[in-house]
Amino acid sequence: MTELTINGLKVTVEIPDGIPLLWVLRDYLHLTGTKYGCGSGFCGSCTVHVDGEPQRSCIYSASNAIGREITTIEGIGQTPMGEKVQKAWTEQNVHQCGYCQSGQIMSAVALLNDNPNPSDDAIDEAMSDNLCRCGVYNRIRNAIHSVGESSQ
């Protein structure tokens, strides 16, 4: 039995050895907001926070997360920054298919927590490994800027 802390709640779950956190969240806990896009750390769809840091859950072993705070897209809206980012995303019609957006939002929240009003370069740096096949990158950039400016 493995104990994990997810979105502030302790859960105990029986999982195979070596399983990445992504599949514990999805297949064992049915927290399906975190997405599978590539399984190899290339696309960022599976981004969650572990102790506040963005991590690719598809290559992050669940056993590494024991004793740490895991936050997923389902929980990030409870934080002030998460709520602001989700609102900006909705109001600016950032989504298209939306599949990559849990990961985009998790990366954006981590960036904004670190750097409340990021420059374009800082956005490029933090967001470049979150792929979006629908190509909504400019809207992501604008939404991050709008949250950044509102914090001024």
Add this chain to the structure above:
Amino acid sequence: MTHLSPASRRTFLKLSALAGGGLLAAWHMPLAAVEDSSAAVDGVYQPNAFVRINPDNRITIITAAAEIGQGTLTAIPMLVAEELDADWDLVSWELANSTREYNNPKTFTQLTAGSTTISSLYQQQRQAGAAVRAVLIKAAARKWGVSASLLETNLSRVIDRINNRSATYGELASDAARISLPRSPTLKKPSEFTIIGKPKIRLDGVQKSNGSAKYGFDLYLPGMLTAMVRRPPKFGAKLVSFNADEVKMSPGIVDVVEIPGGIAVVGTDFWSVRQGREKLRPVWDYGQAASFSSEDQYSLYDSLMDKRGTLRKNTGLVALAQLRADQTLESTFRFPYLAHAPMEPLNVVIDYRGRECDIWCGTQWPDADRAAASSVLDLPIGRVKFHTMLSGGGFGRRGTMDQDFVREAAHLAKIIRKPLKLVWTREDDIKGGYYRPSAVVRLKGSLNKRGQVTSILGRIASQSVAIGPLMEAFITLIGEDVRTAQGIRDIPYDIPNLRAEVHYEKNEVPVNWMRSVANSFNIFALETFIDELAEAAEQDPYEFRRNMLGSNRRCRAVLDVVTDLASWASPAPAGIYRGIALLNSYNSFIAQVVEIGLDGNQVMVHRVVSAVDCGITVNPDLVKAQIESGIVFGLSSAMGEISIKNGEVEQSNFHNYPILKIYQTPAIETHFLSSDESPGGVGELGVPCVAPALANAVYQATGERIKSLPMFDKDLVLRQT
């Protein structure tokens, strides 16, 4: 007064009262009444629902076109809500299940492709909304004993101004359910619209922001197993044997079975199944398998360029015009296979219980999928319930001519009679075929002494995406030739002598349409070739194009606007190079100017300016989003390739099949020409022009013409040719 078109008369709306109050409008078909009779009695599965009005005045609009990101789930409800005079804040969406009643009135199927969704549903959905509004008014008129003509509607209320009273749609719904619907309700004039044409927020935005939106991949049924298929490494290879017993020992693996097309590994969860599948040691027979390499294919296609192909267009006398010409020019272009790579890999959830079956799937063609499942499972269609899920992108991959993914799931379900989720890994997706076909295109053009184009001969060698009866029927019905000569055979310019020919090649690699279909290569060839002709004619590329658009007012207008916005007439600032391209497709028009800089061989794409005329825009912000999306998709298509080496695909995941990243994305400015014309297609419109406009800009910078795609690598460094 607008009359129902013959096509939309095939299905009709019927009202019924909801238990507990409220109203349900549902689609019916006169001849198909029996199809879903077994399913229709089950209260939860309302296979043909269209609009539900609840007593509390909430309205749900059920959309039959797939939501693959393009915003259908918002745009379709907007059409209905407009004519219904609904309070938009109380409108929500639902995805329809698949039955024939939902067939698109223009295509008679539920295929979401060919940029047809809004253009073909524009009238039908509005008429349906207007009809429901009319019965709500009638219900109020009866209740109050006044003439319906004295009543008006606003924000989901019927209002009697004279007597100063009103009632909500929710209050009137159960009475309205007993009144018969008018056949030809009056529609609003565009000047009366209050919802259509407004930049509404996506109805699915909140769910997509907080992780609660459910895609096919997100569905879990009690006791559900996960399955993956190992498909042959070379297309067309046959399975000889495999080590089932060894794989079954792997933790979490439940079964390993052969199905048509591969070996299915079934287990408890994605990760265990993936680990188990790694242990498979299949033996394949490569006798019938693909063994060629991309280079061989290009050589074969090149060799066809000197031979006459099947005629797709022939006006005037091309050969004579080229003989008499002052100058002739010829260019040959190469295009690789491309993978759609939707962000959500393919998946199908299937629960086959012997006498009936439920399927949940994000797809672009639910009715064809449902029919395929019923044929594989040998079940009457009414016993297959098909639940369309949100799709994490499609771009054509979720609508294949042979319904490959649902068929595979059905074959597996026949063997493993448990709820199953069949999933593709990203590697399965990139290596799995159904690609945009590779192609070689040769264009030969002639100019007279005055620098006018007198002829164009286009020859294309490729695989056809339009094979099989379903495809043929669809293409005939939409009246648009999406086949291989698209873009050249329907060239927007006045070319007095035009000939388009195709060579169809067959091989083992399955191909399929990808967003913008053959325009994705033909427009690259054509619009860079037009620049070559302009140069030979010593004319400005914009003026040169414009002079050939005599009869094409809407094309001329987008060209004029885009060159104005991009200050085409004044010289570009130092270090900035511009290129231009034009496209008319699916009754929409776009002209683009791309501005680039160069650092050595590395391209910086600074800005893409577009002028678009796509008729009435139902939701301008979502239409704009489609153009933005198309531009990024078009740039990605100039960057990646699927190459074949001895019959095997060389790429496997996003590290070697790159797509554009945020830091590489240019500033995108999109201007819409105001228009009262019916909506044209927009999902594909942004894709084809950006790469040729960019290549034209590269020529300005380097003097090199790009004739082979991809033109740059993942870092936007130009390939040496």
